[in-house]
Amino acid sequence: MPVIAVRETVTWRQRTSARQLALWVGWLALAALFVFSWQVMTKNTIWAFVWDAPQQAGDLVSRMANPRLGYLSQLWWPLWETINIATLGTLLAIILSVPLAFLAARNTTPSAILVRPVALLIIVSSRSINSIIWGLLLVAIIGPGQVAGIFAIMLRSLGFIGKLLYEAIEEIDPSQVEAVTATGASRSQVIDYGIVPQILPAFAGITVFRWDINIRESTVLGLVGAGGLGLKLQASLNVLAWNQVTVIFIVILATVLLSEWVSAKIRHAII
C-alpha cells in the first residue's frame, strides 16, 4: 500500500497508480463484454412479451392460487420413485466412483501417465454434463422411466463424488501409510488400513451431500421423461393445469427441505 506525494502533501492510497489503471481497464473490459453480450442476447427478444410480463405474472398467480389438493393422492407413487432414483443412482455412483477416485489420485494411481488422465477425463466429462441432459440422452436410448433416471443420476454423480474423493485421497497424511507399509503390509492392506480410515469421514460427507443434491435433481428429471415427480409436472404443464403445478411445487419443496434436514443430521452425526 503506497504513500504517494500529491502536490507536496503526502497521502495514503490503496493502490499504486499503475495498479489502479490496470484495475480500471479490467473493469472497463468487463463492462464492454457485458454490453456486447446483452446486445447479442436480446437480438431476437420480443419486448412486447417482456413488457406485459406483470400482467402474465398476475394471470399465472391467479391460476396457481387455488391448488388442487385432491391431486396429492396421485403424487405419492411418483414421490417414492423420485426418492428411489436419487438413492439408487447415488449407490451406483458410489460403487463406480471409488475405484475411479483411486485411479485418479496421484498417490494411489497405478500409472500416472496412462491411467490417471483417462480417469480424470471420465470425471470431468461426467461433471460437465447436467443430469437432465444425461436423462435426455438415456431416455432416447433406453426409453422413458425410472431406470433412465437412475442411470442419469449415476452418470452425473460419478464425476462429483470421484473428484472430491480423489482430492481427499491426495490430501491424506502419508506418515500413516508409511507406518502401515513398514509392517510389511501388502498393497491392498495399505489401502485398507492406511488410506481408507483417513478418507472415510470425507467420503461419507461427500456421498450424503451428493444424495441431497440428487433428491433435488431427481424431482425434475421427469421433465425429459426419466420418471418421478417431474413426469407429473410435465403432464400438468402440457395441459396448463397450473393448480396442479402448485401442488407439485409444494411437494418438491417439502421433499427438498426434508432431504436437506436429513443430510445435515447425518453429516453432523458422522463428522
Add this chain to the structure above:
Amino acid sequence: MTPTTAARRWRRPVFIRSRAWRFAIYGGAVLYLVLAVGSLEVNWLRIYEGLDRGWRFVQGFLAPDFTRRWRDIVVGFEESLTMTVTSTVVGVLISIPIGIGAARNMAPLPVYYVCRAIVALSRAFQEIIIAILFVAMFGFGPFAGFLTLSFATIGFLAKLLAEDIEDIDEAQAEAVRATGANWGQLVNYAIQPQVMPRLIGLSLYRLDINFRESAVIGIVGAGGIGATLNTAMERYAYDTAAAIMILIIVIVMLAEYSSSHIRKWVQ
C-alpha cells in the same frame, strides 16, 4: 511377556458403536433396497431395443458431426454464452448488497431477515423450475433464461458472501471504525479487501455453474444450447448431439482451467 497380553488382539473399531442401532440401520437399509429395487419397472425389451440406439450414440461420439447443423449450434452457444455472462454480472451486482444485508454483523435485524428470506426463496427451487415460471411470464427465448440464472445466482452468491462477511477478522473492522469511518467507508476499507478474493473466486465458480445450467434450461424454452440439443435428440441426430455435448465439455474444461489461473492471480 505374559501370555495374557500375547492373546490380546487388536480389532478395528466398528462404524456404529451401539449394537441395536447397528442392526436397525443395516436392516432398514437392506429392507429399503429390497423395496426400492422391487418397485422398479424395467422393460427389458425396450432396453434391448435401445442398445442399438446406444451403440449409434457411441458411434456419434466417435464421429461427431459439427458441420451439418453448425449454424444452429453457433446460435445455441451464442445464446448460452451471452446469457451466462449477463446473468452472472447482474446476479453478482444484486447479490452484493443482499449479501451484506444478510450478514449478521453488518445489518440491523429487520434488514437481515428480509435479505435472508430473499436468499432462501432463491435457493428453494432448481433453475429449471424457475425457468418454467419465467418462460410463462416473459415468453420463450434467452431473456427468460437470463432472468432465471440471475435469480439463481443471487441465492448462491449472497448466501456464501454473507457467511464470508460474518467470518471476517473483526480487529480490522474495529481499527477502521476507530478512525471515525462511517458505514460506507467501513464496507469499503474493512470488509471489501477481506472478502474480495473470495468474492471473485465465487463469481467465477458461479459463471461456470451458470454456463452448465444454461445448457439445461433451454429444454423448457429458455433459450441457449439446451434447446438445440433437445431438438437434435428428438430428431435422433446423435452425431450432432454428440458434437454439442463435446463442445459443452470442452468449454467447461476451458472455464475451469482459466478460472483456476485467475483465482491464483487474484490471491
